[in-house]
Amino acid sequence: MNHQKSSELFAKAKQIIPGGVNSPVRAFKSVGCDPIFIKSASGSKIVDADGNSYIDYVGSWGPMILGHCHPKVVEAIQQAAKDGASYGAPTEREIILADMVREAYPNIEMVRMVSSGTEATMSAIRLARGYTGRDKILKYDGCYHGHADSLLVKAGSGAATFGVPTSPGVPADFAKYTLTATYNDLEETKALVAANKGEIACIILEPIAGNMGCVAPRPGFLQGLRTLCDAEGILLIIDEVMTGFRVAFGGAQERFGVRGDLVCLGKIIGGGLPVGAFGGKREIMEKLSPVGGVYQAGTLSGNPLAMSAGIATLTLLKEKGFYDRIEEKSTYLCKGLAEEAKAAGVPTSLQRVGGMFCTYFQGQEVFNFADVEPGTQAIFGKFFRSMLESGVNLAPSQYEAGFMSIAHSTDDLDQTIAAAKKAYKTL
């Protein structure tokens, strides 16, 4: 494949944008090649600046569950743009989307729209602190909740990919309020809570960890956290930015039957436009300004284009059987990938929940961040490069999940499995 134009653009971009990218992982640094620059996308495919087409499992890191450029979503955005791109004033569209969110998540009695997942988690944490009057928070090693100071401690995603899980620039004095625990280890969390009794405002987690690959919660883990939080007056914040409307219409909370006090959303609810949201019990949400004193604001919050894209997307997700079809496609793909790996004698752990999945290049299943064997990044890099050359676009890091869309055809999935068969031979 010829990547000349992408390489030229990358060289240019590096002169004016740090690392040539506006979000670190997309620089492809950990997979040992230059990034492809994207020109267009449609359905399950993206096309790069050189005209190469790829079956896409990044899906803008999760939002594109309908595939790229779904006509109904495009039409909704076009119509909204004609009405005005932004007003900085309330609109009916915000109420419609808020209602749709509330319908899917019964524990969300009130919701506030923001412009990114980072804003959602950072605001939810401020609210939890304001509501409980406590300063400490507890998060999990390898979970990523955006790039706010208190959350860039032992973080996943790019922070893990580049080996800097705790970012410079986060004051130690600030980080000391962030306690970290091992994902899926309820007993360790209980011990930490006991050691900090009465001081923890919230426990925040990804109900399925998608920023250290794809790690499902062990049976009883989420339920145990719910019970613990109730007993200790701690708010449980379920970060469904990635899993919301992804693993079920009602997200991981519907799938696992555990409800958070506060919920963070993003990605799919914006249909590909910049959006985030956080919501929860009325009693907590009404501590937010202007009803209460906890301040949170945003010029582009509830942006009409983003709201319209979100409404169009969620409307389509309600179609009967939508999530069954996503599940079938994902099962088919992961089964095929696992079988080919076995046939090639490559040890892998294929991990999947609903339409999100990842391949770890090790025989042992991953339950937490420390389970990922050192050295697998390099093997993943080789696999990634071979897949890209065969026309398959995966997330460029071992620590990221892949995303299925409804637009992926059986032919796409078969081509992906065939590409993997070829790639395994290079490892």
Ligand code: HOZ
């Ligand atoms: N934090 C995102 C992955 N979990 C990466 C976003 C991006 O590079 O666009």
